Amino acid sequence: MKAGPSQEEVRQQNLGALLRHVHYDGPTSRAELxxxxxxxxxxxxxxxxxxxxxxxxxxxxxxxxRRAGRPSxxxxxxxxxxHVLAVDLGVERLAAALIGLGGVFLDRRECPWPSGHPQxxxxxxxxxxxxxxxxxxxxxxxxxCIGIAVAVRxxxxxxxxxxxxxxxxxxxxxxxxxxxxERLRLGVPGLDVPVLVANDANxxxxxxxRRGVGRGTRNLVYLNGEIGIGAGVIIEGELLRGARGYAGExxxxxxxxxxxxxxxxxxxxxxxxxxGERALLEAAGRDATVxxxxxxxxxxxxxxxxxxxxxxxxxxxxxxxxxxxxxxxxVFDPDLVILxxxxxxxxxxxxxxxxxxxxxxxxxxxxxxxxxxxGELGADTVLIGAAELAFTEVLTNPLETLTRSASAT
Amino acid sequence: MKAGPSQEEVRQQNLGALLRHVHYDGPTSRAELxxxxxxxxxxxxxxxxxxxxxxxxxxxxxxxxRRAGRPSxxxxxxxxxxHVLAVDLGVERLAAALIGLGGVFLDRRECPWPSGHPQxxxxxxxxxxxxxxxxxxxxxxxxxCIGIAVAVRxxxxxxxxxxxxxxxxxxxxxxxxxxxxERLRLGVPGLDVPVLVANDANxxxxxxxRRGVGRGTRNLVYLNGEIGIGAGVIIEGELLRGARGYAGExxxxxxxxxxxxxxxxxxxxxxxxxxGERALLEAAGRDATVxxxxxxxxxxxxxxxxxxxxxxxxxxxxxxxxxxxxxxxxVFDPDLVILxxxxxxxxxxxxxxxxxxxxxxxxxxxxxxxxxxxGELGADTVLIGAAELAFTEVLTNPLETLTRSASAT
Numbered sequence: 001m002k003a004g005p006s007q008e009e010v011r012q013q014n015l016g017a018l019l020r021h022v023h024y025d026g027p028t029s030r031a032e033l034x035x036x037x038x039x040x041x042x043x044x045x046x047x048x049x050x051x052x053x054x055x056x057x058x059x060x061x062x063x064x065x066r067r068a069g070r071p072s073x074x075x076x077x078x079x080x081x082x083h084v085l086a087v088d089l090g091v092e093r094l095a096a097a098l099i100g101l102g103g104v105f106l107d108r109r110e111c112p113w114p115s116g117h118p119q120x121x122x123x124x125x126x127x128x129x130x131x132x133x134x135x136x137x138x139x140x141x142x143x144x145c146i147g148i149a150v151a152v153r154x155x156x157x158x159x160x161x162x163x164x165x166x167x168x169x170x171x172x173x174x175x176x177x178x179x180x181x182e183r184l185r186l187g188v189p190g191l192d193v194p195v196l197v198a199n200d201a202n203x204x205x206x207x208x209x210r211r212g213v214g215r216g217t218r219n220l221v222y223l224n225g226e227i228g229i230g231a232g233v234i235i236e237g238e239l240l241r242g243a244r245g246y247a248g249e250x251x252x253x254x255x256x257x258x259x260x261x262x263x264x265x266x267x268x269x270x271x272x273x274x275x276g277e278r279a280l281l282e283a284a285g286r287d288a289t290v291x292x293x294x295x296x297x298x299x300x301x302x303x304x305x306x307x308x309x310x311x312x313x314x315x316x317x318x319x320x321x322x323x324x325x326x327x328x329x330x331v332f333d334p335d336l337v338i339l340x341x342x343x344x345x346x347x348x349x350x351x352x353x354x355x356x357x358x359x360x361x362x363x364x365x366x367x368x369x370x371x372x373x374x375g376e377l378g379a380d381t382v383l384i385g386a387a388e389l390a391f392t393e394v395l396t397n398p399l400e401t402l403t404r405s406a407s408a409t
Numbered sequence: 410m411k412a413g414p415s416q417e418e419v420r421q422q423n424l425g426a427l428l429r430h431v432h433y434d435g436p437t438s439r440a441e442l443x444x445x446x447x448x449x450x451x452x453x454x455x456x457x458x459x460x461x462x463x464x465x466x467x468x469x470x471x472x473x474x475r476r477a478g479r480p481s482x483x484x485x486x487x488x489x490x491x492h493v494l495a496v497d498l499g500v501e502r503l504a505a506a507l508i509g510l511g512g513v514f515l516d517r518r519e520c521p522w523p524s525g526h527p528q529x530x531x532x533x534x535x536x537x538x539x540x541x542x543x544x545x546x547x548x549x550x551x552x553x554c555i556g557i558a559v560a561v562r563x564x565x566x567x568x569x570x571x572x573x574x575x576x577x578x579x580x581x582x583x584x585x586x587x588x589x590x591e592r593l594r595l596g597v598p599g600l601d602v603p604v605l606v607a608n609d610a611n612x613x614x615x616x617x618x619r620r621g622v623g624r625g626t627r628n629l630v631y632l633n634g635e636i637g638i639g640a641g642v643i644i645e646g647e648l649l650r651g652a653r654g655y656a657g658e659x660x661x662x663x664x665x666x667x668x669x670x671x672x673x674x675x676x677x678x679x680x681x682x683x684x685g686e687r688a689l690l691e692a693a694g695r696d697a698t699v700x701x702x703x704x705x706x707x708x709x710x711x712x713x714x715x716x717x718x719x720x721x722x723x724x725x726x727x728x729x730x731x732x733x734x735x736x737x738x739x740v741f742d743p744d745l746v747i748l749x750x751x752x753x754x755x756x757x758x759x760x761x762x763x764x765x766x767x768x769x770x771x772x773x774x775x776x777x778x779x780x781x782x783x784g785e786l787g788a789d790t791v792l793i794g795a796a797e798l799a800f801t802e803v804l805t806n807p808l809e810t811l812t813r814s815a816s817a818t
Contacts, residue, residue: 001430003446004422005413013413021410037412155774164774219652231740235644242742243628246775249739254664254732254770267770323663330658331640331740333651361663361676365564365573366655 011047014039015398018047019056019077023102023395024210027062027074048075054399055081055144056101077101080140084147084390086383087128087180088200091115091153091168091226092292094124096131097380098139099387101394103211105380107135117170121179124169129183136188146401147390148184149196150176151203151382153226158245161197167228167264196389200224201248202239203385204375205232208338210388212377220336221328222375223250225343227291228264229272229324233332251276255323274320277342283313296342300349318350322357329362329370340375347374420456423448424807427456428465428486432511432804433619436471436483457484463808464490464553465510486511489549493556493799495792496537496589497609500524500562500577500635501701503533505540506789507548508796510803512620514789516544526579530588533578538592545597555810556799557593558605559585560612560791562635567654570606576637576673605798609633610657610749611648612794613784614641617747619797621786629745630737631784632659634752636700637673638681638733642741660685664732683729686751692722705751709758727759731766738771738779749784756783 005013017037022028028036034044051057059073079100088095095110109131113124128150136145154166163174177195184191205222208214214222214234222232229251233240240247251272252265260269261279273279277296281288284299302310325337339347347354351372358367377384394401414422426446431437437445443453460466468482488509497504504519518540522533537559545554563575572583586604593600614631617623623631623643631641638660642649649656660681661674669678670688682688686705690697693708711719734746748756756763760781767776786793803810 001426001433001446003426003448004419007416010413010419017410017412024410037410039412155772157774235649236647238645240644240741242775243744244742244774244778246742246772247740249742249772249775252739252770252772253662253736255666257664257732257770258668265772323666327662327736328740330661331656331737332649333653333655333658335652361661361666363564363655363658363661363674365566365653366651366658369653 012397012399014043015047015051016396018044018075019051019398020395022057022075022077023391026102027076029072029074031072033075051398056394056398079104080106081143082394083139083143083145084149084387085132085135085145086386086390087148087150088382088386089124089150089152089166089169090200090382094127094131095383096128096135097383097387098135098145099383101391103384103387107138108383109135115168117168119169119171121169121171121174121176125176125179125183128180129187132184133187136191145191145193146394147193147196147392148180149198149203149386149390150180151200151386152176152197153200155246155249156197156199158241161195163197164246198386198389199230199232199245199248200382201230202232202241203389204340204381205234205338205385206239206388207377207381207385208340208375209234209237211384212375212381213338213373214336217336219332219334220338221332221334222338222340223325223328223343225277225339225341225346227277229276229343231328233334235332250324250328253324253327255320255327271320271324275317275324275346279320280313280317280346283316284310293342293345296345300345303349314346314350315353317346318353319357321346321350322354323361325354325372326358326361326367329358329366333366335369336371336373338373338375340381344374347372421806421808423452424456424460425805427453427484428460428807429804431466431484431486432800435511436485438481438483440481442484460807465803465807488513489515490552491803492548492552492554493558493796494541494544494554495795495799496557496559497791497795498533498559498561498575498578499609499791503536503540504792505537505544506792506796507544507554508792510800512793512796516547517792518544524577526577528578528580530578530580530583530585534585534588534592537589538596541593542596545600554600554602555803556602556605556801557589558607558612558795558799559589560609560795561585561606562609564655564658565606565608567650570604572606573655607795607798608639608641608654608657609791610639611641611650612798613749613790614643614747614794615648615797616786616790616794617749617784618643618646620793621784621790622747622782623745626745628741628743629747630741630743631747631749632734632737632752634686634748634750634755636686638685638752640737642743644741659733659737662733662736664729664736680729680733684726684733684755688729689722689726689755692725693719694722702751702754705754709754712758723755723759724762726755727762728766730755730759731763732770734763734781735767735770735776738767738775742775744778745780745782747782747784749790753783756781
């Protein structure tokens with residue numbers, strides 16, 4: 001049984017709440033913060049003082065003001081001074097960004113990276129450490145990198161970040177965080193912050209929940225399509241991880257066990273075998289080895305132009321997608337299902353079919369208030385989510401985190 | 410953004426933590442409580458004082474002591490003085506119990522109640538109000554009923570408890586809590602505590618998590634079989650409710666959409682259509698209109714004795730059950746799946762088939778540490794869960810709750 005927090009813990013919680021507020025909602029006056037957090041003004045004054053002294057926020061005149069009279073100072077996050085490194089081991093590309101408190105992209109790097117395996121982790125790590133060094137060298141003097149998070153296409157154990165399996169890289173049971181940390185220390189001496197690793201769909205869910213179409217929605221499912229299908233699930237505002245971090249493997253939910261297509265996992269009739277990119281491309285008579293956003297979009301475009309085969313393919317995949325979503329809706333009762341990755345285009349091209357299946361297969365009470373939306377953060381969704389993960393610690397324990405961070409020179 | 414708690418809220422949290430400790434773990438010395446809660450002894454002394462003054466705990470000599478020397482006083486819950494009313498609108502029976510703090514059954518009543526619909530809620534309410542009055546009349550002088558919770562077979566909106574649909578009673582959008590409250594006030598003047606209503610599988614999950622085979626397991630799925638199949642899911646120690654309270658409708662997860670059996674919900678190939686009692690009984694060549702524990706057990710017994718049809722029926726249903734569990738395991742990554750209700754017997758009779766399907770259909774990393782167990786609380790599981798729900802408020806805000814409770818005379 002967990003006892004209540006100590007006075008010091010309460011202060012940390014208040015500091016975290018205030019910092020989260022300006023991180024997500026932007027510059028805010030002290031008076032407004034007092035109202036939003038339900039704390040009195042003198043407490044707010046003290047908290048802002050502590051966060052300012054720690055270099056996490058500053059007070060300044062607002063850039064725009066609509067009201068007459070002397071404008072109040074606003075508290076804003078020190079976006080250029082406090083940042084994290086977000087890394088995305090994508091399908092066909094490696095990407096990294098330096099993202100400041102408040103979610104501001106300060107710098108970014110990416111390069112094409114062909115899928116195929118097994119890949120040498122050392123090569124991947126070398127490229128990313130190069131990106132990191134370049135961006136940190138270019139960061140403002142005196143700024144601090146306070147966290148690093150890496151998104152991988154695969155299953156990742158929580159909390160240690162062991163990468164269980166990554167189909168695009170061909171890795172199994174790899175301590176990617178360890179390898180990356182070691183290489184970073186060589187390239188960027190003094191950088192001593194933990195490297196977190198997480199699944200891409202989980203991070204995309206986090207991104208859309210905190211900064212995208214899912215803002216303000218406490219229960220949502222983010223369904224991500226690339227070659228496979230994965231989900232990130234937000235329950236009461238928190239990411240569902242499961243006992244070991246593997247929750248959300250909805251692509252391997254069996255929906256068609258006896259007549260189903262074979263799946264890469266060894267089973268038949270998994271959702272991703274029926275509704276993934278390959279299923280769509282094959283049904284549309286395309287080369288199913290050339291997957292990706294462009295290939296999917298070309299099927300949707302062809303269907304729009306009246307191509308019967310493309311239409312039937314979308315109809316078929318939309319049907320399975322609707323069954324998959326209905327299952328998740330019956331299980332989770334979310335307010336919102338977000339379609340991301342290439343499922344965005346699949347959904348836009350088959351929305352009627354998807355909705356019709358949900359109407360048949362989800363219980364009336366559960367589907368009644370359900371909203372279906374496409375993700376709104378675009379190609380950077382996963383990087384934004386990785387940054388949010390890397391910021392988690394400072395947003396929870398602001399002062400403790402900062403004493404452990406590394407300063408750029 | 411939620412700010413940290415006030416000093417008063419911290420004190421409430423500590424009181425709650427202490428009370429939860431003795432509620433679940435039984436009589437405990439103050440020294441042990443200090444260790445378990447990480448609070449100093451003088452704080453514990455104060456908390457125990459407050460809870461004693463409120464009549465929630467008492468200190469006394471332990472009933473047994475194994476060590477030599479003067480035994481320490483132990484803090485124990487006031488089980489006979491502080492109780493809740495737990496009600497179960499079961500399949501074929503109505504049951505109610507008066508359950509004391511610490512989970513002690515003080516009194517109970519039940520009667521057969523044939524399924525069939527639509528039923529007059531007023532009749533059900535009248536029987537239960539009669540049970541309540543009898544038990545409260547017999548409760549110790551000066552004792553208080555501090556909560557009431559009702560389990561229904563159906564979907565229940567959270568937090569207002571509106572009963573969306575109950576197949577066994579034939580109710581739709583019924584304010585059962587309102588009807589029960591009104592009737593209780595007539596029968597038991599002065600009883601002014603809220604009536605909570607919840608789904609039976611959710612309450613069974615809560616019961617097994619707090620007091621059964623799921624104790625100490627933070628992520629679990631409780632799969633309940635009666636005529637239908639439902640689940641209660643515990644995530645990080647908390648019950649998954651979903652946006653409106655409808656989460657866990659796993660019986661309507663589609664697993665066999667094109668060749669599947671019709672389901673009561675209107676769809677085809679739902680898990681409960683393939684693995685529910687009727688599917689088992691039909692496959693075994695029995696009368697599928699006579700469902701229930703006895704009918705299911707007779708199939709399992711026949712299979713044990715070598716009846717080929719019964720064996721094949723169990724094999725088939727076990728196969729679907731395995732697919733359903735594999736899906737839930739891929740989605741939730743739990744430590745433990747508990748089989749309850751008649752799925753207990755189905756699982757015991759088909760465990761090899763269930764496990765074999767899970768091995769095929771669940772990802773290796775996810776199933777690796779999974780445990781499958783049958784529920785251990787028996788026929789009272791749902792009543793125990795209802796009591797836990799009714800105790801939630803006092804275990805969270807002990808002193809505030811008590812001032813609102815009613816005293817027996």
